[in-house]
Amino acid sequence: MKNTIAIGIQWGDEGKGKIVDLLAPQADVVARFQGGPNAGHTLVIGTQKTVLHHVPSGILHDETLCLIGNGTVVDAAELKAEIDLLQASGVPVAERLRVSDRCQLILPYHRALDAAREVARGSERIGTTGRGIGPCYEDKASRRGIRLCDLNAANLSERIDTNLHYVNFMLTEFLKAEPVSREEVEEALELARQHVLPLAADVTIILHQQQQAGACILFEGAQGTMLDIDHGTYPFVTSSNTVAGAALAGLGVGPNAASEILGIAKAYMTRVGAGPFPTELYNANGMNDASGRHMAEAGHEFGSTTGRPRRTGWFDALVTRHAVRINGITALAITKLDVLDGLDEVKLCTGYRIDGELIDHIPADAAVFDRCEPIYESMPGWKESTFGVTDVEQLPATARAFLTRIENLCEAPVQMISTGPDREHICHVK
Numbered sequence: 001m002k003n004t005i006a007i008g009i010q011w012g013d014e015g016k017g018k019i020v021d022l023l024a025p026q027a028d029v030v031a032r033f034q035g036g037p038n039a040g041h042t043l044v045i046g047t048q049k050t051v052l053h054h055v056p057s058g059i060l061h062d063e064t065l066c067l068i069g070n071g072t073v074v075d076a077a078e079l080k081a082e083i084d085l086l087q088a089s090g091v092p093v094a095e096r097l098r099v100s101d102r103c104q105l106i107l108p109y110h111r112a113l114d115a116a117r118e119v120a121r122g123s124e125r126i127g128t129t130g131r132g133i134g135p136c137y138e139d140k141a142s143r144r145g146i147r148l149c150d151l152n153a154a155n156l157s158e159r160i161d162t163n164l165h166y167v168n169f170m171l172t173e174f175l176k177a178e179p180v181s182r183e184e185v186e187e188a189l190e191l192a193r194q195h196v197l198p199l200a201a202d203v204t205i206i207l208h209q210q211q212q213a214g215a216c217i218l219f220e221g222a223q224g225t226m227l228d229i230d231h232g233t234y235p236f237v238t239s240s241n242t243v244a245g246a247a248l249a250g251l252g253v254g255p256n257a258a259s260e261i262l263g264i265a266k267a268y269m270t271r272v273g274a275g276p277f278p279t280e281l282y283n284a285n286g287m288n289d290a291s292g293r294h295m296a297e298a299g300h301e302f303g304s305t306t307g308r309p310r311r312t313g314w315f316d317a318l319v320t321r322h323a324v325r326i327n328g329i330t331a332l333a334i335t336k337l338d339v340l341d342g343l344d345e346v347k348l349c350t351g352y353r354i355d356g357e358l359i360d361h362i363p364a365d366a367a368v369f370d371r372c373e374p375i376y377e378s379m380p381g382w383k384e385s386t387f388g389v390t391d392v393e394q395l396p397a398t399a400r401a402f403l404t405r406i407e408n409l410c411e412a413p414v415q416m417i418s419t420g421p422d423r424e425h426i427c428h429v430k
């Protein structure tokens, strides 16, 4: 395998964890470059299910070095809990994982701000994961952030004082929420000192050495292109760049570090949290189309991090084409094909209609995007089960036709087709 950036190209939860885990044996290094515990990446091996939030999805493989890059935001308590769980099941995480000394720490006041801001937004809320992601990236950009390498800084105490002064003013005066205590913050810092600092490293040096030794590097994205802070449905997005380009800055490697960009997409779409979703069919707020309900039920569409029900809808080829362009996608992995088994027809969105006009791109303004009506192409569905199929030739002809149409509309070749949650449930397209 060539160095590959594997990213989600819808609204997250495309099955990145599964795909990265199954590619990991071909890689020497698996590295996360953005996001934090808002991610929930599921790995299924037989009866064992592992949900990873911080730790890269290569961790279950003996020979794989896992790296968490400078572009991520790390919650020490969450990372410790994840490491403990993995170690309890026999995975020697401490040997396999290194965390960038430059990554930003999520502190209790970030979570408090995240929660209070969502309450203040009322009906305009983003539906964040509540993990403090936005406020932490905000501190990074405003240069107030506390990084892993700052834990032993001489001026740390003064910086915390200044931050708490500001944050508690915001919380109590502006957001009418409870303040955060110095003790809570000290506790979080101590946890980071004890459990994350021992894993700290200059990840850029490790990667450089690996590159010089000819190692294969797999870059693992979190979230998806439509949640990217620049290219997604702003403001209903996460607070980091989730696109392939972010892999470079988020790990400190040059633009020539990867030649393959794998775009991962479900054979339909889901979204968790608020924001436009033109092909939406089904949600917890009363949209109740039968095909959408089928996707939610057969696909077990509940958030891996928050457990919230996911909104479901038809595959939107405009979204995917947007992602192919922005990320320089060289191949697609289509997941959850099996979830569409049994539907009479399957649909693909090929355009939008707005105010009587036809458009074939994603509008910049979320309010405009929200008003777009999808134009569909309908194709026959398939009654046969594709669950667990590992050979493309064994897929029903109608399913293959659907995938070929996706390929044509998205202008990128389908390289992998996932037919179930397990590592083994995969068709490789030759």
Ligand code: GDP
Binding pocket: 008, 012, 013, 014, 015, 016, 017, 018, 039, 040, 041, 042, 043, 044, 298, 299, 303, 304, 335, 336, 337, 338, 339, 418, 419, 420, 421, 422, 425
């Ligand atoms: P990620 O965030 O992109 O890693 O995706 P999540 O793990 O949040 O959500 C994907 C869900 O779909 C998980 O429960 C996976 O186990 C499951 N999954 C992944 N691929 C497939 C597939 O091809 N078929 C089915 N039925 N489930 C899948």
Ligand code: IMO
Binding pocket: 008, 011, 012, 013, 014, 038, 039, 040, 041, 126, 127, 128, 129, 130, 131, 132, 133, 134, 221, 222, 223, 224, 227, 236, 237, 238, 239, 272, 273, 274, 304
């Ligand atoms: P993975 O890596 C799906 C969504 C939230 C919300 C928005 C902002 O598992 O695909 P945040 O907490 O980041 O400030 O929330 O982004 N979101 C995700 N949706 N999968 C994810 O990660 C997500 N991470 C964040 O639901 O709409």
Ligand code: MG
Binding pocket: 012, 013, 014, 039, 040, 041, 042, 304, 305
């Ligand atoms: Mg997920």
